Amino acid sequence: MGATPAYAMHISEGILPFPWALFWYVAVVPFVALGVKRVNALSRDDLSLKPLVGLMAAVVFIISCLPIPVPTAGTCSHPCGTGIAAILLGPLVSVLIAAVALLIQALFLAHGGLSTLGANTFSMGVVGSLAGWFVFRALRRIGGGLVVSAFVAGIAADWATYAVTALILALGIRGNAPFLPLFVKVVVAFIPTQLPLGILEGGITAGMVSLLYRRRPDLLVKMKVIEEISGHA
Amino acid sequence: MAAHRLAIEMPHSSHRLTRVDARLKVVCGAVLLGLVTSSSEMMFPLLVALLSLTLCLALGVSPKTLLFRFSEPLLIATVVLLLKLFSAAGAPLFTLNLLGHQLVAHRDGLLEGGRIASRIAGAVTVMAAVGFATPFTELMAALSWFKVPQVLVDISLFAWRYLFLLFEDAQVVYHAQKNRLGYVGYARGLRSMGTLAGVLVIKAFDNSQQITTAMVQRGYDGDLPLLRHRPFVPLEVFFCLLFLVAMAAVRSL
Numbered sequence: 347m348g349a350t351p352a353y354a355m356h357i358s359e360g361i362l363p364f365p366w367a368l369f370w371y372v373a374v375v376p377f378v379a380l381g382v383k384r385v386n387a388l389s390r391d392d393l394s395l396k397p398l399v400g401l402m403a404a405v406v407f408i409i410s411c412l413p414i415p416v417p418t419a420g421t422c423s424h425p426c427g428t429g430i431a432a433i434l435l436g437p438l439v440s441v442l443i444a445a446v447a448l449l450i451q452a453l454f455l456a457h458g459g460l461s462t463l464g465a466n467t468f469s470m471g472v473v474g475s476l477a478g479w480f481v482f483r484a485l486r487r488i489g490g491g492l493v494v495s496a497f498v499a500g501i502a503a504d505w506a507t508y509a510v511t512a513l514i515l516a517l518g519i520r521g522n523a524p525f526l527p528l529f530v531k532v533v534v535a536f537i538p539t540q541l542p543l544g545i546l547e548g549g550i551t552a553g554m555v556s557l558l559y560r561r562r563p564d565l566l567v568k569m570k571v572i573e574e575i576s577g578h579a
Numbered sequence: 580m581a582a583h584r585l586a587i588e589m590p591h592s593s594h595r596l597t598r599v600d601a602r603l604k605v606v607c608g609a610v611l612l613g614l615v616t617s618s619s620e621m622m623f624p625l626l627v628a629l630l631s632l633t634l635c636l637a638l639g640v641s642p643k644t645l646l647f648r649f650s651e652p653l654l655i656a657t658v659v660l661l662l663k664l665f666s667a668a669g670a671p672l673f674t675l676n677l678l679g680h681q682l683v684a685h686r687d688g689l690l691e692g693g694r695i696a697s698r699i700a701g702a703v704t705v706m707a708a709v710g711f712a713t714p715f716t717e718l719m720a721a722l723s724w725f726k727v728p729q730v731l732v733d734i735s736l737f738a739w740r741y742l743f744l745l746f747e748d749a750q751v752v753y754h755a756q757k758n759r760l761g762y763v764g765y766a767r768g769l770r771s772m773g774t775l776a777g778v779l780v781i782k783a784f785d786n787s788q789q790i791t792t793a794m795v796q797r798g799y800d801g802d803l804p805l806l807r808h809r810p811f812v813p814l815e816v817f818f819c820l821l822f823l824v825a826m827a828a829v830r831s832l
Contacts, residue, residue, distance in 0.1 A: 358655040360624070360702025361695060364617035382728045389730075393801055394791035396730070400737020401783035401790075404745050407738065409776050430780070446735045450742070453710040453718070456648045456703050461612045519659060521667075521691050528666055535658065546769060553773015554780060561777075565784050 356466045359459020362518040371464030377472045381442040403446040425547040426470050429478035429503030430554050434569045437475040444471030469510040478503030493552045500551025504544035594638050601717035603819040608709035610823050614830050615701040623830045624701030631704035638711045652703040656696040663692030715739050720805045733803045752778050
């Protein structure tokens, strides 16, 4: 955590040509609009929702700045943090959280960028959040334990994010080259870092949920993650 | 973590550019980004990168901060350059033997990779210049003026306002964990990081309740008051347009 830079794998500013940058902005608009609608509706009843979403965006920002050493790649990478945001606040609110965290990172850390904000929000905010949320809910519905479900949801959110990031990158930078070989190369380039990182992110997500369950189960009940406080996770 | 903080450097308040209307800086930044990302040549993005870097240095940003901030885009630009170099077709430049695999570098790949790398350099430096020259609150007020949904602006302001507090909390917890050997070994490190992230979530929940109570007592009804823009200064608008026309003309050369 010291002074080692985390080689965040958001799509860098300027990497996508203008038409693709615009395409991903357009693709993300409906999800952001739904997120805005959801937060507006919820905050009418609960004035603390906007501050909470803002603070969660700050948490996601910090989590995605945590450099995690990845032994197989010999570098540092970082978790996305949208898995836990989606589990706690739902996928639509998580899209907004990701968009805000990515905007601040783009402006002040050069992680990601403004021209690639649409693409990054789509991969991390939309796909990552939906994957994490769906997997968590599905596992809970079939009787999965809280911590195990969170672990798998963390992995799903991370891997789904980077699969879509690879797709966006390959589409954006291929030029006249065929899509599939380049996509495979990008995926292969991601694998040494992102495969173990996904498992690490699953571990972190499970650790967070476990801590919340032990220390503040009331928050999990309030966020409708669990229905009632029972003896074991 | 401390290194990230280093890169969130506040703008140099005495520089003239920091006093220019934030709406004009947003327009200039967005148009330049559009010009850079739609450029099919290397020279224009590199020129923009040079201009923006000079501007950052003139704003008083230290070279160390700039180097740190650009380390990640530089890494990504290098990776993209290598990917394109070894994946394009056309005339071969040289061959590398990597663990028994023959990797053939192509001239077209080098050119295409160079174009993308130059786009990254141009776009990243433009955003850095806008970020260093514009306080966050002014930037958000400008986005609100451009009709970005108020919810997004409000959430961004809350996130920005409490980011540093949470950062301090995270550092305190991290150092306490580290002093107790919480990061010795991967399994223990992972557990510690999960705990750290969980503590931050709890603090976010608790702080949001306290903040809301305090704000409601001061009249908060769900909307954050934003900075009010002064009227546009005709001279600033003129120079903004002149700059953009000049850049568009240079790009079309």
